[in-house]
Amino acid sequence: MAVAALPTTRVTLLIRLRQDPSDQTGWDEFVECYGRHIYRWCRQWKLQDADAEDVTQDILVKLIQKFRAFTYDPSRSFRGWLKTVAHNALRDFADSRRNAARAEGASRIPDLMLTVEAREDLARKLERAFDLELLEAAKVRVRLRVAPHTWEAFRLMTFEGLPVAEVAAKVQLQVAMVYVAKSKVQKMLQEEIGRLEMGA
Numbered sequence: 001m002a003v004a005a006l007p008t009t010r011v012t013l014l015i016r017l018r019q020d021p022s023d024q025t026g027w028d029e030f031v032e033c034y035g036r037h038i039y040r041w042c043r044q045w046k047l048q049d050a051d052a053e054d055v056t057q058d059i060l061v062k063l064i065q066k067f068r069a070f071t072y073d074p075s076r077s078f079r080g081w082l083k084t085v086a087h088n089a090l091r092d093f094a095d096s097r098r099n100a101a102r103a104e105g106a107s108r109i110p111d112l113m114l115t116v117e118a119r120e121d122l123a124r125k126l127e128r129a130f131d132l133e134l135l136e137a138a139k140v141r142v143r144l145r146v147a148p149h150t151w152e153a154f155r156l157m158t159f160e161g162l163p164v165a166e167v168a169a170k171v172q173l174q175v176a177m178v179y180v181a182k183s184k185v186q187k188m189l190q191e192e193i194g195r196l197e198m199g200a
Contacts, residue, residue, distance in 0.1 A: 021068040033129075034129070038060065041121070045118060045121075082127060086123045086127075087120070094115075138192035139189065141192050142192055146185060149172070150185060152171050153177075154186070
């Protein structure tokens with residue numbers, strides 16, 4: 001069976017931008033999606049609304065510059081690539097803010113936010129958002145490649161947390177076959193995530 005086309009997701013958006021850095025529509029989508037994550041991160045690091053908006057804009061500019069200049073190594077994971085880009089963007093942002101603060105003698109951006117811990121925190125949050133999108137994209141592809149009762153058995157056990165006996169009754173499978181269905185779908189999801197992560 002042919003693999004279904006991937007729906008529009010941030011995963012395909014990032015791959016698209018990697019392949020065509022001049023895609024302005026793609027950059028607009030990128031800013032809309034990742035800007036929300038960065039803004040929430042800024043607020044969690046105790047920035048006021050106006051400062052959070054300024055920082056979000058600055059970091060997005062840095063991210064866009066990094067994406068456009070970054071050479072992707074296909075032997076490494078796409079997730080690792082995203083982490084590197086996010087980490088470098090925030091480091092550059094932090095350096096520019098420190099230099100500006102020295103020149104002005106003060107800064108509205110707390111030093112705490114410009115630490116290695118803050119950079120790691122932002123990278124983790126962007127990775128988590130990417131991972132969730134990766135899982136959703138993989139679920140769409142795998143669901144179309146398995147029998148409906150196989151997917152339903154997996155879904156009920158994994159996402160609904162139902163006991164195996166209850167799942168077996170609902171999908172009309174033997175208990176052993178429910179375990180087989182779950183294992184099969186998990187393996188397929190892992191393989192699909194691997195393909196997506198490498199930009200397939």
